[in-house]
Amino acid sequence: MSEYDVDLFVIGAGSGGVRAARIAAGHGARVAIAEEFRIGGTCVIRGCVPKKLLVYASRFPDAFEDAEGFGWTLPQAPQFSWPALISAKDREIARLSGLYEANLERSNVVVHQQRAVIDGPHAVRLADGSRITAGAIVIAVGGYPVTMEFPGFELAISSNEALDLPELPERIIVQGGGYIAVEFASVFAALGVETTLIHRGGKVLRGFDEDLRDDVQEAMARRGVKFLMNDHVVAIERTEAGKLVRTDCGATLEAGEVMMAIGRRPLTAGLGLESVGVEPDHKGAIAVDEYSRTSAPSIYAIGDVTNRMNLTPIAIREGHALADTLFGGRPTSIDYANVPTAVFTTPEIGTVGLSEEQARESGRAIDIYKTRFRPMKATLSGAEGRMLMKLVVDAQSDRVLGVHVLGEDAAEIVQVAAIAVKMGATKADFDATVALHPTASEELVTLRTKWTGA
CATH class of the missing domain: 3.30.390.30 (FAD/NAD-linked reductase, C-terminal dimerisation domain)
Known part of the structure; x- marks a missing residue:
């Protein structure tokens, strides 16, 4: 009989955590998982899946226009309903979250829908006060959107809120130049929102091939996105009409919403890492070795919380590899080269x-x-x-x-x-x-x- 309540305890039921839990259980391990929000994590609940659904919606105006060139005549102008889209998105996200939960249960993984924190090298404490011991603990809590602090910064929204806006604003300002910023700017512009993207740099998508950066920015501009480069928001004020934005270079802009998309950071604050001697870096990321082990031998970390390569398929691979390493008799590391x-x-x-x-x-x-x-x-x-x-x-x-x-x-x-x-x-x-x-x-x-x- 094991000296621990479970062989593996996973903190965070996102894509990486769920994969680690299911594969470990498939190897015969006794596994439990905790999630304080909704099962499915960032990608399923407030990331790539709902975002892609909005992307699909934003491309229908092009399809309606293209149809005329192929002989189609639409009997009347198409009408778009943002609330209907968000409602449909919510139904799909609920369905997927339910599938994740059902798959965990079918894999004999015990699910705790509450917050868990580390309470020693072989224990976690749940929000209800109960303590569970584990042979190994996996941290898979993902990340959260960060913001800048300036007068009125609390009036801005992040990608989380952007996915649940009650209605589309007439105008929106997006601060940022990475994946999330350009994707949401593209979606909003295609849905008829007057969209301005403000970015500290001279080009969007730092790290991508220069031809891609140049061509996508040019294409987005042709499709109506306005760019303010080498600038950033320094103040937001609430007005009767919406929000007034001031930038570092002296621009004054009005908008219904202001979205900050300047990056994400690992969600490690208050996780109890100090109890096991694991010190996150200045961004909150947890350092791990090639097998996802932290400086504490019984504590592991996978996915965005490690800030290695923050992509959902990578988190899934890391979770699978970890389960194979710990319980499958196959020590497995991830090759991060040539990831599409x-x-x-x-x-x-x-x-x-x-x-x-x-x-x-x-x-x-x-x-x-x-x-x-x-x-x-x-x-x-x-x-x-x-x-x-x-x-x-x-x-x-x-x-x-x-x-x-x-x-x-x-x-x-x-x-x-x-x-x-x-x-x-x-x-x-x-x-x-x-x-x-x-x-x-x-x-x-x-x-x-x-x-x-x-």
């Missing part, structure tokens, strides 16, 4: 591997292949959108180091291309692949001319 990612603006970005800039900084000689073109769908619809496809290739080995796509279905295209990049495919392998015609993605296997910068 997407930005669901309109047009969207799909990217995997090294950007051109990263490849050059590595000191290797590279070849660039890229093309910009009008997709076939736009020839009849009359849409202005263009696509960008780009390959970064090692000049010596011919290996494809990066694939970067901007345009419709970019994420779907890059998910498949990522397999080739992960396997070490060469440009010759791409060239030897027969094109699937007529598609946009065939451009990836028909690029023949090296880009010279002309």
